[in-house]
Amino acid sequence: MARIRVGLVGCGFVSELHMYAFRRVYGVDVEVAAVAARGDHVVAFADRHNIPRVYRSFADLIADADLDVVDICTPPNLHAGMIVGAMQAGKHVICEKPFAGYFGRERDQQPIGKHVPKALMYERVIEEMDKTRAAIERTDKLFMYAEDWIYAPAVTKTAEIIKATKDKILFMKGEESHSGSHAAHAAQWAMTGGGSLIRMGCHPLSAVLYLKQVEASARGESIRVASVTCDVGNVTAVLKPEERAYIKANPVDVEDWGTLTATFSDGTKATVLSGDMIMGGVRNLIETYTSGGSLFANITPNTHLMSYQTSEEKLAGVYITEKVDRKTGWQYVCLEEEWTRGYLQEIQDFMECVATGRQPLSDLALAYETIKVNYAGYWAAEEGRRVAL
Numbered sequence: 066m067a068r069i070r071v072g073l074v075g076c077g078f079v080s081e082l083h084m085y086a087f088r089r090v091y092g093v094d095v096e097v098a099a100v101a102a103r104g105d106h107v108v109a110f111a112d113r114h115n116i117p118r119v120y121r122s123f124a125d126l127i128a129d130a131d132l133d134v135v136d137i138c139t140p141p142n143l144h145a146g147m148i149v150g151a152m153q154a155g156k157h158v159i160c161e162k163p164f165a166g167y168f169g170r171e172r173d174q175q176p177i178g179k180h181v182p183k184a185l186m187y188e189r190v191i192e193e194m195d196k197t198r199a200a201i202e203r204t205d206k207l208f209m210y211a212e213d214w215i216y217a218p219a220v221t222k223t224a225e226i227i228k229a230t231k232d233k234i235l236f237m238k239g240e241e242s243h244s245g246s247h248a249a250h251a252a253q254w255a256m257t258g259g260g261s262l263i264r265m266g267c268h269p270l271s272a273v274l275y276l277k278q279v280e281a282s283a284r285g286e287s288i289r290v291a292s293v294t295c296d297v298g299n300v301t302a303v304l305k306p307e308e309r310a311y312i313k314a315n316p317v318d319v320e321d322w323g324t325l326t327a328t329f330s331d332g333t334k335a336t337v338l339s340g341d342m343i344m345g346g347v348r349n350l351i352e353t354y355t356s357g358g359s360l361f362a363n364i365t366p367n368t369h370l371m372s373y374q375t376s377e378e379k380l381a382g383v384y385i386t387e388k389v390d391r392k393t394g395w396q397y398v399c400l401e402e403e404w405t406r407g408y409l410q411e412i413q414d415f416m417e418c419v420a421t422g423r424q425p426l427s428d429l430a431l432a433y434e435t436i437k438v439n440y441a442g443y444w445a446a447e448e449g450r451r452v453a454l
Contacts, residue, residue, distance in 0.1 A: 070098040075138035076110035086412035093416045101126035127154040142168040149200045157207040164432035166258020178254030178318030183447040187440040209415045210432035214272040216407030219362035232357035237335040239269025242343035243388035245313030260319030266339035273335040295442035297323040314341035325442040346389035366397035
């Protein structure tokens with residue numbers, strides 16, 4: 066089997082997770098052969114991971130004829146252009162979430178999250194996604210949507226049980242929350258395309274959309290999202306400066322709390338919650354209530370290992386879990402986080418797809434539908450009504 070050569074775009078937190086997963090691919094010969102980023106830290110990243118070629122521009126990376134796959138791990142406002150550019154250069158593409166978003170146009174009043182109507186954002190996002198999808202479909206290359214929740218073992222086991230029982234999913238409840246992003250761009254709509262609901266809520270939203278399609282396939286039904294309701298807010302705005310010791314959220318024009326409810330065409334429901342003010346480590350949860358039972362996918366926190374410790378200093382070099390603000394007291398220690406949250410399985414699937422030509426589990430259709438529903442939610446929240454799809 067020929068070696069698959071990957072070019073990585075970006076060298077931040079998610080790039081580290083992807084590198085960890087690429088090194089653990091089995092049965093497929095894979096090499097991360099190049100990385101591109103603007104800052105000087107890309108050199109240290111390449112040295113740390115033994116990546117032979119370093120580029121300072123995306124254009125130079127996609128011009129590398131030896132590369133088969135481009136893995137896009139950049140801020141969301143760069144995704145659409147990079148996807149099209151890489152695929153037109155003859156590369157298969159992996160792209161981190163979110164697939165798309167509204168990041169502003171030349172004459173928009175600033176900041177756009179406070180001034181551009183969400184109905185207009187929805188319309189323009191759909192237009193851009195349609196163009197991106199058409200560009201992808203004009204190539205013979207694979208688009209692989211890096212939604213790790215679809216591959217998390219707790220979610221894949223939920224899917225297996227739904228396939229076996231063929232029970233009707235009546236209601237799902239999903240959440241990703243934590244104490245707020247440290248990244249300055251997370252506070253600005255023009256960089257992230259929204260706040261907590263798209264930055265974090267996209268994960269449980271993709272998961273509930275995926276599980277509903279698993280059910281539909283198992284039962285021989287056709288099910289779609291029929292309508293969306295939503296509420297968003299900036300709840301941390303009430304905090305005094307001295308009350309922000311542990312809360313990192315400080316939005317400019319995005320929400321730090323959001324809840325979205327999708328009503329499916331069969332009358333069933335799914336609710337997604339995200340918040341940037343919830344402490345105790347990152348929460349990644351999906352609850353599924355069916356006609357024959359209940360399934361709780363506790364991705365994190367879970368009870369693989371519970372710890373009670375008293376010395377913060379002695380634990381300085383010990384990783385507990387993402388976004389936990391202290392290591393003492395009772396803690397839910399996340400074991401093999403890259404496996405628990407699906408990163409290893411995601412990259413394994415993608416590399417097998419490139420090697421064999423089959424479609425990935427997390428694909429273009431899921432990427433598109435997630436953004437469509439998310440932006441319908443923003444529209445519904447702003448106008449205080451149900452938006453039909």
